[in-house]
Amino acid sequence: MxxxxxxxxxxxxxxxxxxxxxxxxxxxxxxxxxxxxxxxxxxxxxxxxxxxxxxxxxxxxxLDSPEGREIHRHSTAHLLAQAIQRIYGASQVKFGIGPVIQDGFYYDMDLDQTLSPEDLGRIEQEMALIVSENLPIVRTVVSREQALALFQEMNQPLKIEIIQDLPLDAEISLYQQGEFVDLCRGPHLPSTGKIKAFKLLSTAGAYWCGDAKQKMLQRVYGTAFPKMSQLQDHLQRLEQARARDHRKLGKELGLFMFSAEAPGMPFYLPKGMTLCTELEEFSRDMQRQWGCEEVRTPFMMNKKLWEQSGHWDHYKDNMYFTQVDEQEFALKPMNCPGHMIIYKNSLHSYRELPIRLSEFGQVHRHEFSGALNGMMRVRTFCQDDAHIFVRPDQIEEEIQQIMELIDRIYAVFGFTYHIELSTRPEDCMGAPELWDQAENALRHVLDKRGVAYQLNEGDGAFYGPKIDFHILDAIGRSWQCGTIQLDFQMPENFELSYIGQDNQKYRPVVIHRAIYGSLDRFVGILTEHYGGDFPLWLAPVQAMIVPVSEHFLDYALSVKAQLAAVNLRVEVDIRSEKLGYKIREANMQKIPYTLVVGEKEQTAGEVSVRRKGACELGAVPVKTFIDEVSALIVARK
Structure with missing residues (x-):
């Protein structure tokens, strides 16, 4: 047949x-x-x-397709585990999970010996040996009882726990390569010989199941590519990323700090606060032109509100709670419910819609301590939220306008992006037909604009499908920032309405929208994107005035006053150091302009201008410098 x-x-x-x-x-x-x-x-x-x-x-x-790379990396994770089992002994290591992550993989394990960088080199050698053996990777489907018996015999309690948590009707498959057997859905490469270029990168601690109450395991991170040239390119990007690390630059440039007194909660220093303020004002200007009205809602609201919004049922594990006057309150993880209350505070006519409410709102979300990562993963951040209340017939036009706004803002930073469309998750609220309507509307907008997008089935918010914008930074890394979410559910929960042309009540639709996403995370991304070398309009200090000697300090201060009068951010280096040292320091602090003043400049009412990264530009009148720099700032250069 x-x-x-x-x-x-x-x-x-x-x-x-x-x-x-x-x-x-x-x-x-x-x-x-x-x-x-x-x-x-x-x-x-x-x-x-x-x-x-x-x-x-x-x-x-x-192998070199996106899914092929994932399979290659997943097989390399198993290769890592087999090498560790060979080196340390099957009885000494208890394996957890070994998933694929962006650009790589990791494997969690319970091992008495603490792994060092030197150990990683030894493990890599054993991995290369297993590759040379070209062991077949064989899949077997077994019953739940067979799987439990096998891992009990192998003394692998973490695997047993995984099996016990699986649904009773789940298919259970094992993958074997030589003496190594692992629990896995697959698929995998057909043999270890097809595993190509790989590198182990680092180790870290990780709680089992991400739960701080569980045992701390060791996590080994690695990366793998189908070609050695791709691996080398990736390792070079990692070196660039280390040099651009926002945590390192944030400290060196005096932007922000963290403290044990508030884990995962950034402290902004004056220069970092300047950066935030400039980003907020830029976004405000753009949104004002678009017709947004800015609001502010309380940081903490009654539990009843979060039950009504759906967050209690779908998001409470990520929230912080407290009691006030014997009532339970929560710090807001999102701005949405507050904006629903503002909308409901007044009667609205169909003529008023769309109503666009925006907020730079501070939100709090619980993250495991092991997941915290500088500004990229924090427990409190400023979210540049907006909620647009529209009639159903206005949905597509409004989303089109939001996408154009996001285009304009990202272009200023030199960001390109790709788009992902995420649909109804299993843990969601609302009627299926409303979800279908929302998903179809988003698809239609994307198709009408002719943009390519990746479909993420089941990855939407619990209240609606969404379009996510993933920006690409200067070294090619992807960051999810902007989002557009279409929500038919919260207007139902809050019984929102507007009066239609026939004087009857109708339900509005809400579009949730963020551009930066988390302002704090965006600061971290920009710090790495620019390597701390921010464009002039955004630089916390735009010019450093360096007097040749203390005799010209008064003139330097008078120049500073002239520049500050037109809102240029300027400092004077008053230290008793050599001129060359001061100029180098200004460059190290990545300040766009260094203005040297001495006898000649004082007599002529000028400044000698040096642009960072360029040669000396020569002496110009102070007013000329102000005019030229002000024009660049207005153009956001």
Missing amino acids: NVQIFLSDGAVRRFPAGTTVDEIAGSLSSKLRKSASAAKVNGVLVDLSYSIHEDSQLEVLL
Whole structure:
């Protein structure tokens, strides 16, 4: 009996029932077989050893495709675990999980010996040996009882716990390569010999299941690529990232700090606060032109509000609670419910809509201590939120305008981006038909604009589907910042309404919108994007005045007064240091302009201008400098 195989290029081929994906790939092309990692059969990921017994759609996944890279990295995580088991002994290591993450993978394990950087080199050598052995990676489906018995015999309590947490009807599969067996859904590469370039990067502590009450495990991070050249490029980017690390630059440039007295909660120093203020004012100016009205809502509100909004049922594990007058209150994790209350405070006509309420609101969200990461993952941050209340017929036009606003703002920073559309999650609220309506509206806008987007099934917010904007920084890293979320649910929960043309009440729709997302995280991203070398308009200090000697300090101070009078941010270096040292220090602090003043400049009413990263620009009258720099700032250069 033959089956029809519908290939991704539109061709149709016939093969005997039971033919494996690997055999089909080989019949099509030896090159395809060599570069294949796994496949999709009728949209489901499978190993190359998978046998096809009925007419099917087939897509062979190459090692260098996005999904192929994930499979390659997942197989490398198993390779890491096998190497550790060989080195330290099967009885000495208890394995947790080894998932794929962006650009790499990790594996969590309970091991008495603390791993050092030197140990990682030894483990890499053992991994390379296993690759050279080209061990087949074989999948087996087993019963729940068989899996539990096997891992009990292997003394792997963390694996047993994972199995016990699986649904009773879940399919349980094992992958074996040589003496190493792991619990895994797969798919995986067909053999260890297909694992190409890899590198172990670091170790860290990680609580089991991310729970601080559980045992602390050791986590080994690594990365892997199908080609050595790709690995080398990635390692070079990591070196660049280390040099640009916002935590390092934030300290050196005096932008922000953290303290044990408030874990995960940034303290802004004066220069960092200047940076935040400039970002807020820029966004305010843009939003004001778009018709936004700024509001402010309380940091803390009654538990009843969070029950009404749906956060209590869907988000309470991420919230902070306290009691006031014997009533339970919560610090807000989002601004949305406060904006619903503001809208409901007044009667609204259909003519008023859209109503656009924006807020730079401080929110608090609980994060595990192990997940905290400088400004990129904090427990309190300023969210540049807006909630737009629209009629159903206004949805698509309003989303179009929001996307244009996001375009204009990101362009100022030189950011390009890609878009992801996320749909209804399992843990959601509201009627399915409203979700369908919301998802279709977002799809239609994206299709109408002709933009490419990635579909993330089941990854929407609990109250609505969303469009996420992932910006690319100067070294090619992706950061999710902006978002547009379409919400039919909260207007229902808060019984919001507007009076229609027929004097009847109708329910508005809410569009949630953020551009920076977290202002604090955006500061961290920008610090790394620019390497601390902020553009003139954003630089916390725009000019440093350096007197040649103390005899010209009064003139330096008078120049500072002239510049400050037109709102330029300027400082004077009054230290008794050599001129060259002061100029180098200004460069180290990444200040855009250094203005040297001495006898000649004082006599002529001028400043000698040096632009960071450029040669000396020469002496110009103070007013000329002010005019030229002011024009650049207005143009946000």
